[in-house]
Amino acid sequence: MADQTLDAKGLNCPLPILRAKKALQSLPAGGTLEVLATDPGAVKDFQAFCRTTGNELVESSSEGKVLRFLIRRAG
Numbered sequence: 001m002a003d004q005t006l007d008a009k010g011l012n013c014p015l016p017i018l019r020a021k022k023a024l025q026s027l028p029a030g031g032t033l034e035v036l037a038t039d040p041g042a043v044k045d046f047q048a049f050c051r052t053t054g055n056e057l058v059e060s061s062s063e064g065k066v067l068r069f070l071i072r073r074a075g
Helices: 015-025 042-053
Strands: 004-008 032-037 056-063 066-072
Touching: 004 015, 015 032, 015 042, 015 066, 032 042, 042 056, 042 066
Parallel strands: 004 032
Antiparallel strands: 032 066, 056 066
């Protein structure tokens, strides 16, 4: 279970990443953020985002057109 959920469905790049970055700032180190998105480019975007920021992409999955990402804030 994530500490916080961000609904970014219907938003296109770069909005899901920008909103996730802002949401992660409000979490303590080790906190988790669940992001729900529909932009197909979000898969590569979140992989790159986590790689460059040091946050951990714990899990990514999809159900229909909804993509789900679980990110753990770096500490």
